[in-house]
Amino acid sequence: MAEFEFAVPTSADTFARLAVELHDAPGVEETVDAVVQFALQALNCTYAGVALHSRGSRANIVAVTDPIVADIFERQISTANGPLVVALRDRTTILIRDTKVDDRWPEWAAKVAELGVRSVLDVPLAIGNGAGPSVGVLGLYSPDADAFGQDDEAIAHILARHASIAVASARHEETMAQAVDARKLVGQAMGILMERFDVDGDRAFAILKRYSQDTNTKLRDVAQRLVDTRKLPH
Template identity: 85%
Template sequence: MPGVPLTDQDVAVTSADAFARLAIELHDAPGVEETVDAVVQFALQALSCTYAGVALYSRGSRPEIAAVTDPVVADVYDLQLSTETGPLVTALRERTTILIRDTLTDDRWPEWAAKVGALGVRSTLDVPLATGGGSRSTVGVIGLYSPIPDAFSADDEAIAHILARHASVAVASARQEETMAQAVDARKLVGQAMGILMERFDVDGDRAFAILKRYSQDTNTKLRDVAQQLIDTRKLPH
C-alpha cells in the first residue's frame, strides 16, 4: 500500500529476488563482456552509486577495463592503471575492499584523489572479484562511484560483496566457456588444414599434423593460426 514503509524483512525479500534475477541473467549471458555489463547495470539499480565499472585481469596478468557505465569511470581507472597505484590497484593486489568516504579529504592516494575529485567523484568503493583463497583466484574488481560524499552505507558494502561473489563466479565460468569454445574451434581448424595437406600431398594424418606443427615452430606462429592461413590461402606460411 502507498505510504506504508518497508520492513527489514521486505527489504531482504526484495534483495533476494533481485539477486535471483541477476543470477539467471548472468547464467544466460553469452560471454564475459555481456556478463560484466549485467553486473555494472545491476550495481546502478541496487546500490547508492551513480557510476560503476569492472576491471579484470587479462591473460597477460595486467588489469584492463572490462565495463563502465560512464566515461568518467574509464578516467578514474586509467589514472590508476597507468601509474599502478590507487584504491583499485590495492584492492586487486591485496584482495581487500577499499572504501573512500570523500576523495577531497582522504589522504591515502592524494594525487589520484585530487584528480578524481576534480572529475566530480567524491565517494568510491572498490571490491575485489575472487573465486578462491589464493592470489591467483582474483579475477578483477568492481568499482562503485558517487558524486556525494560518504554515499556508501554498511548495507551498500554488504550488498556489494554479495554482488562481487556472484560476479566472480559468473566471470570465471564465462571465461572457461570461451576458452573451451576456442579450443573446439582450434581443433576444427587444424582438422580442416590436415585434410588439405593429406589430399594435396597424399600423406596420412600423423604426417599432416607433423607438417603443421613444424611450420608452427619454425615461424613462431600458433598452430591454430597456421591452420587458418592454410585454409584461407591454400598455402603454408613462408
C-alpha cells in the same frame, strides 16, 4: 544489455533473478554489463565499472556506465597505483569516503575529485579464498561524500560474489569454445595437406607443427593461414 526494475533491490529474490541473468549472458562482456547495470539500481552509486585481470597481463576495462569510470580506471592501470590496483593485488575492499580528504593516493584522489567523484568503493571479484590475484574489481562511485554505508558494502560484496562466479564461468566457456574452434581449424588444415601431398594424418600434423615451430607462430594461426590461402607460411 540487461535491465533490472525491482521494487526491493536488495531482496534475496532480486539476487536470484540476477544470478539467472548472469547465467544466461552469452559471454564475459554481457555478463559484466549486467553486473554494472544492476549495481546502479541496487547500490547508492551514480557510476559503476568492472576491470578484469588476466594472468600475465595488465587489467582491462571491460564495462563502464560512464566515460568518467574509464578515466578513473585508466589513471590507475597506467600508473599501477591506486585503490583498484590494491584491490586487485590484495583481494581487499577499498572504501574512500571522500576523495577530497583521503590521503592514501593523494594525486589520484585529487584528479578524481576534479571529475566530480567524492566516494569510491572498490570490491574485488575473486574465486576462492586463497591468496593470489583476483579476477577483477567492481568499482562504484558517487558524487556525494560518504555515500556508501555498511548496507552498501554488504550488498556490493554479494553482487561481487555473484559476478565473480559468472565471470569465471563465462571465461571458461569462451576458452572451451576457442579450443574447439582451434581443433576444427587444425583438422581442416590437415585435410588440405593430406589431399595435396598424399600424406596421412600424423604426417600432416607434423608438417603443421614444424611450420609453427620454424616461424614461431601459433599452430592455430598456421592452420588459419593454410585454410584461408591454401598456402603455408614462408
